[in-house]
Amino acid sequence: MTESIRVLLVDDQELIRVGFRLVLEAEPDMVVAGEAADGDEAIRRARELRPDVVLMDIRMPGLDGIAATEAIVSSMPGTRVLVLTTFDLDEYAFGAIRAGASGFLLKDAQRHEMTSAVRSVHRGDAALSPRITRRLLEHLGPRLPSVEDASDPTAALTERERDVFRTIARGLTNAEIAQELHLSESTVKTHVGRVLMKLEARDRIHAVILAHQYGMS
Incomplete structure (x- = not known):
């Protein structure tokens, strides 16, 4: 149980x-x-x-x-x-x-x-619904720090991980990502975990903010 x-x-x-x-x-x-x-x-x-x-x-x-x-x-x-x-x-x-x-x-x-x-x-x-995700980025956008002089952590992502990252940035759930990318939910979960680890993101919301910073949203 x-x-x-x-x-x-x-x-x-x-x-x-x-x-x-x-x-x-x-x-x-x-x-x-x-x-x-x-x-x-x-x-x-x-x-x-x-x-x-x-x-x-x-x-x-x-x-x-x-x-x-x-x-x-x-x-x-x-x-x-x-x-x-x-x-x-x-x-x-x-x-x-x-x-x-x-x-x-x-x-x-x-x-x-x-x-x-x-x-x-x-x-x-x-x-977070996609609508709330957009509102979040609109609200936080002006306050986000510049990343022009920082190394880009997204460079470490594989092409599939970048695809997953973009869907996370849109506020999609694992089930929705699985449907859109034609993957199993367990595979999506693995990719999401790797994306968060490579980006050193606290959670998915932090990943959404990073996607906005690095122009991937």
Whole structure:
């Protein structure tokens, strides 16, 4: 039997946490490991529980979700953070992406969208639609450092890895990449891992940003 995905819910509104708990625990492969109402508590609970995925609210009293995300990702690289936001242009949510979050989840998301996003970040995909990916690059583009004088890490990629890199840059999941490139999902997973390793990318979102920097998006 496959182990359940352990989720930590972080939101200052108890009713939202209750609603999310009901949705997630109705899934056979998910369990809510714990809850937190602010950033400080989120960090403590994450260190205590070591969840697979953290559903992280951004705007909370005390320590906000951006700082909490950075602390959790830096100290627990195996834990993925999925940002909760009320709308897809929330600059605070983009800040959490820069801090290491693995994707967005709108608070008004449908049930299947929420469970799909949790599964996506747990398996290493980024929970970003192509539309959100474009918004992310538009938002981060002016702030990206110049790479004119830096060595190009994409030079180490094979031709197939470059193909995979370009699809990652478009926000595609492993399943979508497999369909587009006529590969098995296991082969895609292998290629994605090699791309991230060669680029020294923290995760797929970091890879999207690098693709933009190096003109491959």
